[in-house]
Amino acid sequence: MSLVEIILAIAIFSVVSIAVFNLSIDTIQRDSKIELSNQALRYAQEGLEAVRNMRDRDFLALTNGDHGLNLANGSWTFIAAPEDVDGFYSRTITVEDVYRDGNGDIASSGTFDPDTKFITSEIGWTLRGIIPRSVSLSTYISNWTGDDWITTTCTEFDQGIYENIESIGVPAPPTDNCAVSLVDISGSGTFFASSNVGSHGTDVVVDGNYAYLAVDSSANGFAIIDISNPALPSIVSQLYTWHKGRGLTKNGNFAYMGIERTNPAIAIIDVSNPNATSVTHAWQLDGYGNEPAASGNYLYATANSSKNGLSVYDISGVPFATDFLSVGADVQSIELNGGYAYLGTDDDSSGLKVVNISDPGNISTVGSLDVGEEVNAIEITGITAYVGTEESNNSLQVVNISNPANPTITTSLDISGEIQDMVIQGNYLYAAVDNQNAGLAIVDISSPFGPTLVNNIDIQGKGTGIDADANYVYISTDTSNQGLVIVGTVQEAVATSGSYISKIFDTGSPDTRYNFIEWDHTEVPGSTLKFQIRTSSTAEGIGSATWVGFDGTNSTYYENARTAITTDPLASGNRYFQFQAFIESDGVSTPQVNSVRINYTP
Amino acid sequence: MIKAITNKLRGTTLLEIIIYFTMIAIVLFAAMSFTLQIFNVSTVSTNSHEVQSSLGFITEKIENAILTAESINESESVLDSDQGALSLNMSYGASPIRFSVTGGNVMIQEGTSPAIKLNSSFTTISVLRFSKISYPKSPDFVIIDVTANQSDSAHLSVTLRK
Numbered sequence: 001m002s003l004v005e006i007i008l009a010i011a012i013f014s015v016v017s018i019a020v021f022n023l024s025i026d027t028i029q030r031d032s033k034i035e036l037s038n039q040a041l042r043y044a045q046e047g048l049e050a051v052r053n054m055r056d057r058d059f060l061a062l063t064n065g066d067h068g069l070n071l072a073n074g075s076w077t078f079i080a081a082p083e084d085v086d087g088f089y090s091r092t093i094t095v096e097d098v099y100r101d102g103n104g105d106i107a108s109s110g111t112f113d114p115d116t117k118f119i120t121s122e123i124g125w126t127l128r129g130i131i132p133r134s135v136s137l138s139t140y141i142s143n144w145t146g147d148d149w150i151t152t153t154c155t156e157f158d159q160g161i162y163e164n165i166e167s168i169g170v171p172a173p174p175t176d177n178c179a180v181s182l183v184d185i186s187g188s189g190t191f192f193a194s195s196n197v198g199s200h201g202t203d204v205v206v207d208g209n210y211a212y213l214a215v216d217s218s219a220n221g222f223a224i225i226d227i228s229n230p231a232l233p234s235i236v237s238q239l240y241t242w243h244k245g246r247g248l249t250k251n252g253n254f255a256y257m258g259i260e261r262t263n264p265a266i267a268i269i270d271v272s273n274p275n276a277t278s279v280t281h282a283w284q285l286d287g288y289g290n291e292p293a294a295s296g297n298y299l300y301a302t303a304n305s306s307k308n309g310l311s312v313y314d315i316s317g318v319p320f321a322t323d324f325l326s327v328g329a330d331v332q333s334i335e336l337n338g339g340y341a342y343l344g345t346d347d348d349s350s351g352l353k354v355v356n357i358s359d360p361g362n363i364s365t366v367g368s369l370d371v372g373e374e375v376n377a378i379e380i381t382g383i384t385a386y387v388g389t390e391e392s393n394n395s396l397q398v399v400n401i402s403n404p405a406n407p408t409i410t411t412s413l414d415i416s417g418e419i420q421d422m423v424i425q426g427n428y429l430y431a432a433v434d435n436q437n438a439g440l441a442i443v444d445i446s447s448p449f450g451p452t453l454v455n456n457i458d459i460q461g462k463g464t465g466i467d468a469d470a471n472y473v474y475i476s477t478d479t480s481n482q483g484l485v486i487v488g489t490v491q492e493a494v495a496t497s498g499s500y501i502s503k504i505f506d507t508g509s510p511d512t513r514y515n516f517i518e519w520d521h522t523e524v525p526g527s528t529l530k531f532q533i534r535t536s537s538t539a540e541g542i543g544s545a546t547w548v549g550f551d552g553t554n555s556t557y558y559e560n561a562r563t564a565i566t567t568d569p570l571a572s573g574n575r576y577f578q579f580q581a582f583i584e585s586d587g588v589s590t591p592q593v594n595s596v597r598i599n600y601t602p
Numbered sequence: 603m604i605k606a607i608t609n610k611l612r613g614t615t616l617l618e619i620i621i622y623f624t625m626i627a628i629v630l631f632a633a634m635s636f637t638l639q640i641f642n643v644s645t646v647s648t649n650s651h652e653v654q655s656s657l658g659f660i661t662e663k664i665e666n667a668i669l670t671a672e673s674i675n676e677s678e679s680v681l682d683s684d685q686g687a688l689s690l691n692m693s694y695g696a697s698p699i700r701f702s703v704t705g706g707n708v709m710i711q712e713g714t715s716p717a718i719k720l721n722s723s724f725t726t727i728s729v730l731r732f733s734k735i736s737y738p739k740s741p742d743f744v745i746i747d748v749t750a751n752q753s754d755s756a757h758l759s760v761t762l763r764k
């Protein structure tokens with residue numbers, strides 16, 4: 001064997017030996033890594049367990065962000081991240097919000113779930129001091145501990161005590177859903193003024209400082225009244241219009257009036273100068289002219305005619321007819337909305353007609369509705385049409401016109417007389433009523449459950465026409481020396497402060513722990529809402545217990561929904577519970593408290 | 603010719619023999635060292651696996667018991683001690699379940715059954731410590747520390763789910 005062969009053999013042996021040796025060293029190192037990872041996982045799991053422990057004590061303590069953990073005095077708390085563990089590992093607990101989709105499943109976006117958090121527990125360390133390593137565990141934590149006492153229905157709220165507070169029904173769910181708010185002290189006031197136009201008034205339109213009046217006078221069927229000082233309305237001009245004025249509308253510098261004759265039955269009046277008005281055009285219809293409507297370049301004239309109750313004219317220049325329509329009855333009123341004309345007719349069995357006017361040269365009837373009587377007036381807001389009829393009882397019909405081809409009645413209201421005309425201002429509908437002692441009716445239309453009659457007002461005559469601005473209602477009447485009457489609109493007002501005390505709630509446990517108070521309310525500017533709570537060991541004793549706020553003293557309040565509850569340390573016990581809500585407003589609008597939730601652990 | 607053959611059949615010198623034997627000795631020595639080292643690594647690795655396996659089994663057994671326990675029987679438990687014991691009242695199955703350390707072994711006793719050793723014979727448990735955190739109206743929280751063979755340890759925390 002030569003030296004070279006020996007050296008070669010040694011070299012081969014060395015290579016193999018070194019490889020085997022490295023393998024064994026690597027085995028040792030891997031064992032060490034595994035051991036470190038296993039312990040890291042245990043610390044990560046401990047992090048999740050600590051968060052569960054915090055959840056069991058106070059869910060609100062799980063604030064969003066990155067935290068470390070500290071165990072002191074028998075409880076876990078969050079500290080600044082990262083936390084040093086055993087002098088080798090670092091631990092970071094991350095708390096994040098959770099959202100749910102429409103099916104209630106957890107999703108990346110959607111409705112915020114205040115009772116669920118996403119928790120990540122991450123452990124980090126360095127291998128040989130330079131190579132970073134980490135493991136993390138995640139889970140969802142939900143606020144399932146504790147019971148809830150929720151006050152949200154009218155039945156539940158009514159078990160408490162109201163002071164300047166009232167409950168109001170709100171749409172379900174749940175059934176009997178309710179909210180509490182400051183009492184409504186709105187009122188129509190006592191303002192009253194009138195103007196003598198020498199005869200009855202038959203219709204009125206208000207624009208700026210002037211009221212335009214259709215007058216039941218063969219001499220002067222049209223008048224303009226200066227209402228810049230509503231307390232002292234004064235006639236500025238009167239106009240001869242061949243006969244009595246019947247129905248009236250205004251658009252820009254022109255007033256359009258139906259006349260009580262067939263020729264002319266409709267007149268266009270230049271009112272650009274209220275002191276000097278003149279008729280620019282007047283022409284014949286197939287019957288007496290009634291209330292017209294004007295929009296853009298078109299005039300929609302109605303008439304007491306079953307032949308051509310509705311006529312459309314292009315008024316961009318010299319007026320010319322574009323189409324006529326017979327609805328088989330006299331057309332007494334008209335309201336334009338969304339490409340349709342809603343006609344009030346004298347057809348007792350089909351008083352409301354709906355006409356497609358999207359093409360003024362080709363109008364057609366698309367729908368109708370039996371409202372029980374002739375229709376004298378129509379007012380539309382959104383998908384709701386308020387139809388005034390000649391019904392003595394329930395003269396106000398509320399109609400859903402979401403499908404113009406198929407209008408349907410939703411409800412009705414008795415306002416003590418036949419309705420001649422209507423106008424909507426704010427949350428109220430004002431109706432001119434054929435009632436000598438109650439010529440004006442005021443209806444609250446703000447409730448989703450339907451309109452309610454607020455007041456009937458004696459305007460010293462029957463109402464025949466009506467219009468309104470922000471502060472006043474203008475009614476044409478059948479009183480000869482008071483053809484125009486002016487009254488104040490309803491001034492909405494609420495109480496400036498009030499309180500609600502809940503019923504006494506029995507938790508059934510003498511050592512109940514209260515977790516948090518939460519409420520749902522609608523905010524309004526200029527208002528405040530805050531709470532206090534009190535507890536007692538007996539129901540009889542709670543009346544003398546102290547109301548306390550978030551720090552357990554009488555000097556503070558709960559002002560943020562979902563706040564941890566601190567009971568009075570001097571209270572006799574915790575079995576019985578009450579809350580009190582304090583509401584303040586600017587006197588105009590009030591916040592609504594929809595529900596109150598107390599989470600407790602008996 | 604005989605001289606040429608003689609030259610071809612020339613023998614190994616003493617020096618070469620010495621060199622050869624020296625090299626062989628070095629190689630044999632290295633081979634022995636490697637072999638001993640490999641045996642040593644194998645032993646260390648086996649022991650480490652044994653200890654980690656025991657620790658993992660013990661902690662998992664204790665964790666599962668706590669998760670399903672109704673409450674902690676404090677009168678039968680030894681808390682905050684390196685030679686601790688934990689007695690759990692169970693809502694179903696054998697109750698109570700008691701973990702303790704005796705003579706370097708972690709023992710589990712379920713109900714009235716004989717106690718069973720949880721760690722292997724090659725593992726000695728020097729510390730089995732239980733700490734309990736309680737809060738009114740909240741489930742108990744248990745911190746467990748286990749040390750084996752004076753060097754390897756495991757630490758975990760579990761909340762009773764009841």
